[in-house]
Amino acid sequence: MISADDLKKLSDLARLENDSAEAERLTADLEKILAHFKELEGLETAKVEPLAGGAFIRGGLRPDDPGSNNLSSGEAKAAFPEKDKGFLKVPPVFE
Amino acid sequence: MVSLEDLSIKKVREGIAAKEFSAKELTESFLGEIEKKNKDLNAFLSLNKEEVLKQAVAVDEIAAAGQKLPPLAGLPLAVKDNILIENWPATAASKILENYRGAYDATIIKRLRAAGSVFLGKTNLDEFAMGSSTENSGFQTTRNPYDLERVPGGSSGGSAAAVAGGLALAALGSDTGGSIRQPAGFCGIVGLKPTYGAVSRFGLIALASSLDQIGPMTRSVADAYEIFKILAGRDSFDATIIDVEKEYSLAGILDRPERFKNLRIGLPKEYFEGLSDPAVKAGIETAIEKLKKIGCSFQEISLPHTSYALSVYYIIMPAEASANLARFDGIRYGRLDDLNGKKLNLKDIYLKQRGEGFGREVKRRILLGTFVLSHGYYDAYYLKAQKVRRLIKEDFDKVFDGKVDVILAPVTPTQAFKIGEKSADPLAMYLSDIFTIPANLASLPALSLPIKKYVIGGGELPVGFQLIGRPFHEADLLGLGNLYEIS
Numbered sequence: 001m002i003s004a005d006d007l008k009k010l011s012d013l014a015r016l017e018n019d020s021a022e023a024e025r026l027t028a029d030l031e032k033i034l035a036h037f038k039e040l041e042g043l044e045t046a047k048v049e050p051l052a053g054g055a056f057i058r059g060g061l062r063p064d065d066p067g068s069n070n071l072s073s074g075e076a077k078a079a080f081p082e083k084d085k086g087f088l089k090v091p092p093v094f095e
Numbered sequence: 096m097v098s099l100e101d102l103s104i105k106k107v108r109e110g111i112a113a114k115e116f117s118a119k120e121l122t123e124s125f126l127g128e129i130e131k132k133n134k135d136l137n138a139f140l141s142l143n144k145e146e147v148l149k150q151a152v153a154v155d156e157i158a159a160a161g162q163k164l165p166p167l168a169g170l171p172l173a174v175k176d177n178i179l180i181e182n183w184p185a186t187a188a189s190k191i192l193e194n195y196r197g198a199y200d201a202t203i204i205k206r207l208r209a210a211g212s213v214f215l216g217k218t219n220l221d222e223f224a225m226g227s228s229t230e231n232s233g234f235q236t237t238r239n240p241y242d243l244e245r246v247p248g249g250s251s252g253g254s255a256a257a258v259a260g261g262l263a264l265a266a267l268g269s270d271t272g273g274s275i276r277q278p279a280g281f282c283g284i285v286g287l288k289p290t291y292g293a294v295s296r297f298g299l300i301a302l303a304s305s306l307d308q309i310g311p312m313t314r315s316v317a318d319a320y321e322i323f324k325i326l327a328g329r330d331s332f333d334a335t336i337i338d339v340e341k342e343y344s345l346a347g348i349l350d351r352p353e354r355f356k357n358l359r360i361g362l363p364k365e366y367f368e369g370l371s372d373p374a375v376k377a378g379i380e381t382a383i384e385k386l387k388k389i390g391c392s393f394q395e396i397s398l399p400h401t402s403y404a405l406s407v408y409y410i411i412m413p414a415e416a417s418a419n420l421a422r423f424d425g426i427r428y429g430r431l432d433d434l435n436g437k438k439l440n441l442k443d444i445y446l447k448q449r450g451e452g453f454g455r456e457v458k459r460r461i462l463l464g465t466f467v468l469s470h471g472y473y474d475a476y477y478l479k480a481q482k483v484r485r486l487i488k489e490d491f492d493k494v495f496d497g498k499v500d501v502i503l504a505p506v507t508p509t510q511a512f513k514i515g516e517k518s519a520d521p522l523a524m525y526l527s528d529i530f531t532i533p534a535n536l537a538s539l540p541a542l543s544l545p546i547k548k549y550v551i552g553g554g555e556l557p558v559g560f561q562l563i564g565r566p567f568h569e570a571d572l573l574g575l576g577n578l579y580e581i582s
């Protein structure tokens with residue numbers, strides 16, 4: 001059901017680099033897991049509304065106010081591997 | 096110094112207030128236990144001795160000034176390493192976060208600090224909480240204190256081993272499909288997965304956002320109650336949170352335990368049909384008999400869609416995880432050292448960082464999630480799973496609508512299994528969550544507790560059971576659990 005090309009495409013979409021041995025093993029694992037999901041096919045659900053999130057969300061919006069508890073950018077930036085003039089530095093996207 | 100074996104949160108608070116011992120002495124005693132035992136158990140990933148002793152001294156200063164101690168004064172707590180403490184390592188047991196430190200305190204950490212708790216260290220888990228044995232950690236394998244050749248369960252295995260082994264008085268875990276309750280069951284301790292929306296997840300490294308909940312792992316139900324009271328409540332940083340106290344009062348449940356014997360308990364036949372392990376079966380029967388003697392009434396109920404829960408969970412959870420873990424890109428949360436200096440474009444950085452930084456189970460789930468969300472498969476897998484999720488929730492709605500107040504069920508299909516026994520077969524590992532997953536899918540609270548008091552070295556592996564309750568009725572579970580424990 002999942003070919004080597006399918007796994008390559010999925011891995012590229014998910015931005016995961018795998019060597020060929022790992023790709024082979026992951027393909028076999030996914031096959032087995034997806035086969036288990038077949039049991040859902042026989043269940044009639046045409047009239048059932050999907051349940052998207054946690055069941056009891058009632059919309060707890062707060063006032064649109066930045067508040068005092070927000071991260072200062074300095075703390076969030078501490079983990080950046082490369083910085084330049086206070087900005088996160090990454091390689092060029094378009095070359 | 097007081098005996099660490101007989102401690103409870105209440106005894107710690109009262110002992111410090113009465114100057115029988117100081118918070119600093121108590122913390123040092125637990126650090127001594129960690130020093131002695133952690134090399135065998137591998138429960139902790141990181142410690143912060145200096146910081147925890149400072150926290151303890153601050154508690155002692157309150158006592159010295161004769162002021163009223165906060166509710167969790169001096170409580171030596173272990174924290175699962177997917178929960179952020181400002182400037183402490185927060186790896187989620189993943190190589191990709193090896194160098195990351197929490198940029199802020201999780202909301203619950205702030206609350207626990209204010210309540211006087213001290214943080215011993217961060218505990219091991221399956222990488223990004225993906226697993227049922229803690230063998231998927233990127234750093235170390237935690238061992239079960241009852242048998243070092245066996246797993247402590249997972250994903251909160253480090254927290255469970257720390258509490259069961261006496262390395263911490265209590266711990267925090269997170270439960271997406273059973274990650275608090277299953278290790279609690281394997282290690283003979285108490286674990287509470289609160290109702291979805293009871294406890295803030297701000298500062299929890301997300302696995303599956305419609306399922307994740309943080310909860311306490313403790314030696315007793317009374318201690319779980321004390322911690323849960325502090326964890327629960329509104330938070331402007333998590334829009335899902337509903338005030339539990341306003342839904343159903345938590346007050347006084349330990350003072351009048353007798354009133355909980357009137358709760359009607361349901362036994363779901365689908366859970367018992369799937370149960371074949373003789374030790375677990377015998378354990379559950381013991382628990383039911385004990386509750387009958389206390390005066391509780393039982394009836395058989397049916398939750399007909401139970402058998403589909405595993406498939407539904409292993410579609411929805413990876414789908415959400417694949418989105419949540421997209422943020423770990425080697426850019427924003429630190430970078431693996433060995434890529435430094437190489438000239439790579441942005442996409443190559445992503446591919447290499449994620450390829451090298453994530454372990455096999457994480458990759459498996461990200462790929463599975465990417466697959467079930469992809470064009471052409473979305474309806475057949477993800478949408479289908481969301482629909483069956485509703486059917487599973489409606490099964491619970493029906494039995495809680497007048498028939499029963501609480502459901503009693505096994506929490507694990509077996510006792511703790513051997514290290515390596517299931518690690519080669521992902522599906523066999525997934526099946527160890529079969530009894531815990533439905534409560535997450537239906538957003539319900541569930542409490543795992545040991546059948547009886549177990550002793551390490553007593554020759555027995557623990558067996559647990561779980562109580563599942565109505566939404567926001569944690570009080571029913573904790574009240575009935577406490578009655579069970581003290582009877």
